[in-house]
Amino acid sequence: MMTPKLPEPMSLAFAEAEAAQARGEVPVGCVIIDSSGKTVAAAGNRTLELKDPTAHAEMLAIREAAKALGSERLVGCDLYVTLEPCAMCAAAISFARVRRLYFAAEDPKMGAVDHGPRFFGQPTCHHRPEVYGGIGAARGEELMREFFRERRKSSPAVAGEERDP
């Protein structure tokens, strides 16, 4: 497969996703840059390692960025993630006032941007980032396919299970 050139932060997000996969986690990675383009946070999914159902890549990156910037509002920051955010992460992205959201693969099963709740279109959503989907979609989809293929092999019972264990 030809690998199209990705924006640098999305390449970093994929490196985080691959590191998560190597730890046995669902392969999702996230990077946040500030308005000058500096990386302020990078994280991969750690729900199993931390035994924390809220430890999605986006949540960890948002908390890390807020700490780095000393503010619970990430004004002017852009967030790159390898999978369409779920409802938890989409709402956190809104609360954090993220300026632009870039995501790679769609997630029909748990996504909340283009699927299910479509959170940013809800009247109860009070800050909407600009959203750019499909940035590195093929690579994101392949990562997820590979993950579920491996998981089905090792544990057929969980074949139909959702993204986040």
Next chain:
Amino acid sequence: MMTPKLPEPMSLAFAEAEAAQARGEVPVGCVIIDSSGKTVAAAGNRTLELKDPTAHAEMLAIREAAKALGSERLVGCDLYVTLEPCAMCAAAISFARVRRLYFAAEDPKMGAVDHGPRFFGQPTCHHRPEVYGGIGAARGEELMREFFRERRKSSPAVAGEERDP
């Protein structure tokens, strides 16, 4: 106002909400009990103190309970919260496999159980707790009204702002 008798965990959740208010936070409190009725987590909103947009009472309580139980799934646990959960918290409640959700006041502005995304009714929601709303509703509504009344007095510009600063 007559105060109807509340289930013990909801009384504790209100104590957490009042402690949050005393810290200058939006007054929301949350308690999680295990299947034997033992309190495994209690938390109030700390978004300002922690400079963390994800530090809603429910999120902090879920993380605390998961740590206490040594598992990212709070199987058999019930969650009590003084305000209808937002989309972030509703999704986290689902991921954590909470058995029953009890909440006090409705939140038409940010709620995601009976408002907006109605997360638990979405096809992208893969675990639905039993939901009991309105348990201590009058007290929860009064707490929120009082908070916004005080905030309008001290800072008229934020009068129309949402729940979580």
